[in-house]
Amino acid sequence: MYTNVKYILDDAVKNHYGVIASAAVNVELLRGEIAAADEMQAPLIILLGQGQMSKHGNADVMVPMIKTLAGETNVPVALILDHGRDWEYIVHAFRSGFSSIMIDASAYPTEENIARTKRVVDLCHLQGVPVEGEIGHVGQAVDMDGCKEEWYTRPEEALSFIKATNVDCLAIACGTAHGKYPKDFVPKLRFDIIEKVRAVTDIPLALHGGSGSGDDNIRRAVEAGINKVNVCTDIFNYCRDFTLDALKKDPDYDYLQLLIDIEARAKEITKHYIGLTGSAGQAGNFTAENTFGLKLGPCTGVGE
Numbered sequence: 543m544y545t546n547v548k549y550i551l552d553d554a555v556k557n558h559y560g561v562i563a564s565a566a567v568n569v570e571l572l573r574g575e576i577a578a579a580d581e582m583q584a585p586l587i588i589l590l591g592q593g594q595m596s597k598h599g600n601a602d603v604m605v606p607m608i609k610t611l612a613g614e615t616n617v618p619v620a621l622i623l624d625h626g627r628d629w630e631y632i633v634h635a636f637r638s639g640f641s642s643i644m645i646d647a648s649a650y651p652t653e654e655n656i657a658r659t660k661r662v663v664d665l666c667h668l669q670g671v672p673v674e675g676e677i678g679h680v681g682q683a684v685d686m687d688g689c690k691e692e693w694y695t696r697p698e699e700a701l702s703f704i705k706a707t708n709v710d711c712l713a714i715a716c717g718t719a720h721g722k723y724p725k726d727f728v729p730k731l732r733f734d735i736i737e738k739v740r741a742v743t744d745i746p747l748a749l750h751g752g753s754g755s756g757d758d759n760i761r762r763a764v765e766a767g768i769n770k771v772n773v774c775t776d777i778f779n780y781c782r783d784f785t786l787d788a789l790k791k792d793p794d795y796d797y798l799q800l801l802i803d804i805e806a807r808a809k810e811i812t813k814h815y816i817g818l819t820g821s822a823g824q825a826g827n828f829t830a831e832n833t834f835g836l837k838l839g840p841c842t843g844v845g846e
């Protein structure tokens with residue numbers, strides 16, 4: 543079933559588990575990831591980033607495909623715009639049928655972050671579309687940003703950010719970073735930050751940069767209060783490495799078979815991550831009667 547992140551993550555908060563948010567830019571990744579969730583009866587969130595959409599996987603193509611595939615399984619599947627930074631992209635995603643939006647204004651000073659986030663919340667809530675914001679800043683693994691403690695989320699600031707913006711989900715910075723970490727580097731996570739933010743709010747908390755963070759760290763982050771674990775690089779690289787290996791072994795690999803086999807690898811790696819979060823078997827908490835439906839607000843002047 544196609545739904546939004548609030549419907550999924552509110553249950554994750556209530557029942558203390560995490561949900562994988564996996565990046566998908568084509569039909570093979572989408573089908574593999576949704577098949578993994580279906581087999582493990584786990585709720586799933588699909589990420590499609592502003593940057594990815596601008597280069598590949600345009601919303602006009604991806605949204606109908608995701609809705610169709612989500613409709614073929616009983617497990618709840620949400621789609622979120624990942625790291626929406628520009629108003630134009632955010633409005634485009636909103637109008638294209640994304641069920642959820644992330645606004646990332648975390649590189650701005652707090653006041654500006656609040657103003658930009660609130661503007662998106664005000665738009666999206668009119669149509670019942672939940673919004674994820676970010677306070678603190680999750681940077682890039684290649685720059686070792688995860689070690690920059692000055693970028694970590696301050697729990698008291700998290701609470702005032704939630705109150706000021708009315709976001710439905712909060713991404714926090716506590717030691718992870720986006721992309722691929724240097725070889726053999728495993729980040730040290732500040733679980734105390736997760737616990738402190740969890741203690742002051744009951745909205746869902748998101749951990750970005752899940753790739754390469756280590757299975758134990760992800761398990762412990764969920765235990766500490768994380769409900770959404772974003773994974774992109776590991777899925778992409780797992781499929782890339784398989785492709786490289788397959789073509790090395792057999793340069794005449796049938797192209798269609800290669801795509802089918804890549805889909806199987808996407809399923810494999812997604813199952814691994816689902817297994818770390820406690821979401822397996824949780825699809826039973828979501829009943830057909832509770833399926834996401836648009837809450838129509840007053841005329842918004844958008845989407846027409």
Ligand SMILES: [Zn+2]
Nearest residue numbers: 720750751772
């Ligand atoms: Zn992220």
